[in-house]
Amino acid sequence: MLAEQEVIEIAKDYIKKLSQKWEIELTIAEKRSIQKEYGVMFYFNSKKFVEDKIEKAKLIGCSPFLVDNKTGKIIVFGTNRSIDYYIQEYEAGRWPDITRLSDLE
Template sequence: MLSEKELINIAIDYIKTFEKEIGRELIIPKELMIKKNYGIYFIYHSKIYYETKDWKYKLIGNAPFLVENKMGKIIEFGTSRSLDHYIQEYEASRYP
């Protein structure tokens, strides 16, 4: 089982792959992480949006994702529903 620090590092490496495409530095605010016994859910934003809260810097399509603590598998969710919905679907084994 992976540690919390390892899960966070996996998440950071994952969002770094989007930075080049987006052209902005991305961050994962710790206060938005949702820790479960099977992993951590992450939400990310552009750093400038998070610091300024200026909507012109808000990302579109930045889907939340889960990093499972068993093997570090990343599961990306959608943006059309709330994160709570996706958590419920995952916990009911209805999400791939």
Template sequence: MLTEQEILNIANSEIKRIENDSKIETVLINELIIKKPYGNIFFYTSKKYYETRNEKYAVAGNAPFLVEKETGNIVVFGTAHTEDYYIEEYEAGRWPNNRGLD
């Protein structure tokens, strides 16, 4: 089982990977982290949007992701529904293998 710090380190590594792919500086939104017994769910946005709240710096497609406490695996949720939907689907064992629905 991973510690909170190890989970956070994995999340920060994922953010760096996203930055490298998108070429947009991003930040985790610490006040939105959802802690569950099976892991933590993280949200992120562009650093400029987080600092300014100016819509021109908002990013699309920044789906929340779960870092599993047991394995350290990253499970990316979608953006078509609320985070509650994805949490319920994950907890029911239907996400990420949910017949192509997102």
């Protein structure tokens, strides 16, 4: 099992690569992270929105994602339903095990 700091580093690396692809500075909204026994779910958005609270800098389509603490895999969720829906689907084994990290390389 990965240590919490390792999970966080995987999440930060994912966001760094996504920032480069999108050509905008992104950051994790750490206060919104959700700890689960199987990993940590992260939210992110533009740095200007998360840190500086500039509403017009808010991005749409920033899908929350989970870093599995056993494998280090990134599982990307959607944005059109509640987070509880995605958690329930993942826990029931109905959410596809997809990582978009490979799309960024």
